[in-house]
Amino acid sequence: MKIAVPVKFVPDLVEELTIDPSGAALDTSWLRLIINEFDDHAVEQAILLKERGGGQVTVMMTESDGADDFLFTAAAKGADQLVKLTGDFSSINNHALAHVYADLLKELQPDLVLTGVQAHNDIDGAVGPLLAELLGLPYVGYVAGLTVQGDKAVVRKEYSGGLVAEIEVKLPAVLGIQAAEQPPRYVAYSKIRQVMGTAKIEERPVAGLDLSGGTAVSRLFQPEAAERATMLEGGADEVADRLVAIFKEIGTL
Amino acid sequence: MSQDIFVVIEHLRGEVAEISYVMLAGARQLSQSSGGNVTAILLGHNAQGLTGNLAADKALYVDHAALAEFTSDAYITALAGPIREHAPRAVIFGHSSIGMDIASGLSAKLGLPIVASCRSFTAEGKFVSQICGGKIMAEGDLPGPTALVTMVPGGYKAEQGQSAQPPAVTTVPAPTLEGLRVALKQYIEPDTSDVDITKEAMLVSVGRGIQNKDNIGLANELAEALGCAVSASRPVVDQGWMPTTRLIGKSGKRVKPKIYLALGISGAPEHVEGMADSNVIIAINTDQNAPIFTVAKYGATIDMFDLLPVLTEKVKQAK
Numbered sequence: 053m054k055i056a057v058p059v060k061f062v063p064d065l066v067e068e069l070t071i072d073p074s075g076a077a078l079d080t081s082w083l084r085l086i087i088n089e090f091d092d093h094a095v096e097q098a099i100l101l102k103e104r105g106g107g108q109v110t111v112m113m114t115e116s117d118g119a120d121d122f123l124f125t126a127a128a129k130g131a132d133q134l135v136k137l138t139g140d141f142s143s144i145n146n147h148a149l150a151h152v153y154a155d156l157l158k159e160l161q162p163d164l165v166l167t168g169v170q171a172h173n174d175i176d177g178a179v180g181p182l183l184a185e186l187l188g189l190p191y192v193g194y195v196a197g198l199t200v201q202g203d204k205a206v207v208r209k210e211y212s213g214g215l216v217a218e219i220e221v222k223l224p225a226v227l228g229i230q231a232a233e234q235p236p237r238y239v240a241y242s243k244i245r246q247v248m249g250t251a252k253i254e255e256r257p258v259a260g261l262d263l264s265g266g267t268a269v270s271r272l273f274q275p276e277a278a279e280r281a282t283m284l285e286g287g288a289d290e291v292a293d294r295l296v297a298i299f300k301e302i303g304t305l
Numbered sequence: 306m307s308q309d310i311f312v313v314i315e316h317l318r319g320e321v322a323e324i325s326y327v328m329l330a331g332a333r334q335l336s337q338s339s340g341g342n343v344t345a346i347l348l349g350h351n352a353q354g355l356t357g358n359l360a361a362d363k364a365l366y367v368d369h370a371a372l373a374e375f376t377s378d379a380y381i382t383a384l385a386g387p388i389r390e391h392a393p394r395a396v397i398f399g400h401s402s403i404g405m406d407i408a409s410g411l412s413a414k415l416g417l418p419i420v421a422s423c424r425s426f427t428a429e430g431k432f433v434s435q436i437c438g439g440k441i442m443a444e445g446d447l448p449g450p451t452a453l454v455t456m457v458p459g460g461y462k463a464e465q466g467q468s469a470q471p472p473a474v475t476t477v478p479a480p481t482l483e484g485l486r487v488a489l490k491q492y493i494e495p496d497t498s499d500v501d502i503t504k505e506a507m508l509v510s511v512g513r514g515i516q517n518k519d520n521i522g523l524a525n526e527l528a529e530a531l532g533c534a535v536s537a538s539r540p541v542v543d544q545g546w547m548p549t550t551r552l553i554g555k556s557g558k559r560v561k562p563k564i565y566l567a568l569g570i571s572g573a574p575e576h577v578e579g580m581a582d583s584n585v586i587i588a589i590n591t592d593q594n595a596p597i598f599t600v601a602k603y604g605a606t607i608d609m610f611d612l613l614p615v616l617t618e619k620v621k622q623a624k
Contacts, residue, residue, distance in 0.1 A: 214495030
């Protein structure tokens with residue numbers, strides 16, 4: 053079975069996000085990029101499927117700082133093929149990204165495409181369902197676990213309130229992963245170093261992105277804190293005293 | 306081409322999802338700037354009764370056995386026709402397990418633009434989306450000719466989308482729904498063997514800031530002293546540090562305790578959706594820009610690892 057995992061990097065939300073002088077984009081000069089956490093789960097789920105039933109896992113992404121490290125780490129986890137798309141992706145949107153991935157996937161002909169159900173900076177829809185439509189494949193998102201049975205996948209789709217739907221999807225299919233069956237595994241740096249010596253990253257140049265499907269943003273801003281929290285200042289003792297008083301006042305203590 | 310606003314009604318197992326009413330409220334506001342009507346589209350099987358309290362000017366109902374349960378394949382096929390034919394100004398979906406399975410697919414299929422994570426519309430009809438885990442809002446002109454929109458909760462109250470006056474329902478013939486590739490096998494009920502966190506008067510809730518599984522012990526000790534339960538946000542559950550029965554948020558439980566103590570939780574929209582109705586939210590997070598402080602009544606940027614042992618001790622003494 054061939055499993056393809058298209059992933060993307062997103063701004064690290066741990067860092068402070070600043071808006072650039074245009075007012076319509078994030079200031080990228082200090083922006084740190086990390087893997088979209090749902091994509092990280094998609095990689096893990098692909099490796100788990102390979103470990104259970106065999107197969108070949110291809111991880112693909114566009115070039116950026118940290119891309120090689122991410123791909124080599126995926127190889128150390130068990131990915132077989134690493135593809136890096138090269139070109140200028142500075143103004144890319146998800147529609148354009150889905151087109152780029154669709155071209156690659158048409159060549160690769162995977163049985164299963166796993167990708168993160170969403171990313172926190174998606175403004176023009178999510179990559180997975182766009183990709184599915186471009187490839188003419190079925191899509192199911194919010195997936196947290198699946199098994200492959202012949203030419204079908206039986207997936208666990210999450211709804212609100214903890215309700216899960218067991219859904220049968222005919223392969224090939226695209227699945228939007230919410231969570232892998234186990235947390236993304238840790239790999240020791242020594243193992244990644246080792247893989248760097250043997251694994252190869254295939255570079256695929258991409259020219260002429262079609263950006264027409266994107267959604268234009270005219271203004272970014274930080275949410276107005278209409279009712280910002282009353283901040284409790286001081287050290288552990290003072291804050292704890294205030295909290296105990298609040299618990300008593302509300303009657304939970 | 307019309308100036309109408311379509312709302313794709315989400316429902317599951319005979320109940321209209323709350324987000325549907327939020328979407329209707331958003332659609333009503335948008336219709337005031339577009340100058341059109343609000344039309345609810347309901348797909349289902351013997352489900353026409355669900356239109357009863359929708360605050361819409363009219364409803365289109367598509368009935369087919371293959372639409373009895375939500376599946377992306379059948380929904381996309383059934384919606385493509387009415388959207389093409391009526392070409393409304395916007396079609397609103399939930400930014401949810403249902404809406405997100407179909408909205409982007411329809412965007413690619415119909416060649417229509419899509420706006421994700423929309424929280425509200427301005428009086429001029431611009432979209433305002435909530436991105437970057439709630440840290441950034443993005444505003445822009447609603448793209449045309451027909452904009453597909455996925456909506457998050459928070460911008461409108463569900464009651465605004467409900468009405469005692471049922472909309473006039475027009476039944477639309479279903480397209481041929483054959484060769485479907487997605488089928489529901491069964492629903493799996495939530496596990497009820499654990500503590501029911503929706504019934505707790507207070508919750509000590511841990512997020513990514515708890516750092517590792519061992520540290521959950523600190524939250525357990527505080528909860529034990531308070532006589533309440535520990536709950537968690539998504540990253541903690543995904544790491545396997547807490548069971549899914551304790552998950553709060555979009556795909557977990559919705560809770561409204563008297564006190565919700567959020568420890569190291571950033572306040573991403575997916576989480577806030579599950580706890581925003583709590584009486585008093587108290588947030589402890591070292592990131593002073595964390596969105597959680599915009600929903601909390603009280604906050605502190607103290608390191609929770611300094612606070613927790615002291616707080617647990619003081620709670621014990623106060624009893």
